[in-house]
Structures are given as C-alpha cells and as structure tokens.
Amino acid sequence: NAGVTQTPKFQVLKTGQSMTLQCAQDMNHNSMYWYRQDPGMGLRLIYYSASEGTTDKGEVPNGYNVSRLNKREFSLRLESAAPSQTSVYFCASVYNHVGTNTEAFFGQGTRLTVV
C-alpha cells in the first residue's frame, strides 16, 4: 500500500548542480503534480501532467523540467540549481475525471537546500 513514493527525502546541492526528483504512484491515477512549498506561500504548482503523455506549466515553472515517463512516474529535474530553488517539493497524484471529486494523494516531500 505504497501510495505516492517520492525520492529523495533530503538533498543538498551546490549552485549549478543538477538533480532529478523521482515520483511514482501505484494507484492508477491519471494526473500528477509537482509543487514547491515555501513558508507563508502554501503550495505553488510547478508543473502538472493531466494524463499520461501530457505536461503543462504551472505557476512557477522557470528553472524546472518534467517528464511523465509512464502512467506511474513523473519526475522533476533541476538543470542548474539556484539558491532560490531551496524549498520543500511535493509530488501528488489524483484520479481526475470530469465530475468526480477525488482527493489528491501526496508524497512525503523532498527538502532541497541549494548552497
């Protein structure tokens, strides 16, 4: 009963380094999201994938790229990390269908520090 698995849980990067955050869900959900959470700002959407094969920018996409590898997996890549990307990152998934009110399930979050 894994739900949404997000790795790693913690990461420290130097400015300019790259990394990929991995996210996988085993609930057969069609939609997946990447958020960042900063103090006093709630969850801000970076990118989302409404269904397998599609990705779209959210509110704060600059400096990030995503890949919806298959229905289960949705990765977030930082090509050249900057201190402004220090944050807690969450992956979420939902079974979305027009007219349904299903809840989003979240990973445990990744605390990323860029020095």
Next chain:
Amino acid sequence: AQTVTQSQPEMSVQEAETVTLSCTYDTSESDYYLFWYKQPPSRQMILVIRQEAYKQQNATENRFSVNFQKAAKSFSLKISDSQLGDAAMYFCAYRSPDSNYQLIWGAGTKLIIKP
C-alpha cells in the same frame, strides 16, 4: 484565474474548544470542488474534508465541519472539541471540475492547540 485566500496566518485555541479557520476563493465557475488539508510537522498532507459546490449541504467529518457560502465564495473549517493532535498547518484548496484539473492552494493557517 482562480485564487484562494486564507487570511489567518496563525490561530490558537484552547484544548476542547471550537475554532474556525477562514478561506475565501475567487472563481467565475459555477461548479467546482473545495478541500481542506492538514499538514502536521511530519509534512504529510492529509485530507480533512471535501465539498462539491453543487451541494448545498455542508460537509461534516466527525469533529470537522465546513460552512460553505457559495454566493460569498467562502469555505470555512470548524473544528469542534479541539485536540492536541489537531495542531498543524491547514490548507484550503480549490479544484476546477474541467479537464484542467489544477489544484489551487491557499497560503495556509497554522493552528496551535493550548493544553
């Protein structure tokens, strides 16, 4: 674009008392979904309660209930008989029912329970 506002950065309540957390949103849609999520220090996002805009009846889950005022675009959360385990960040979220599927989040309210 839809927005969600939580005007109370922090609230405190005495154990066993009742507290109400405020949430307002802005949308031009007539049908949508609203959620309250809880985030304890563990960082895990936990669904507390959900409401469909087409339902006039306010949702209730045990000690948690909402006051949904569609015309006023208000969605407040009432916690009765507050317990120490209720201490957490609480986030209000909005979701459009169409194929966009984006979740829009408020900035959160930190709830402190005084023993």
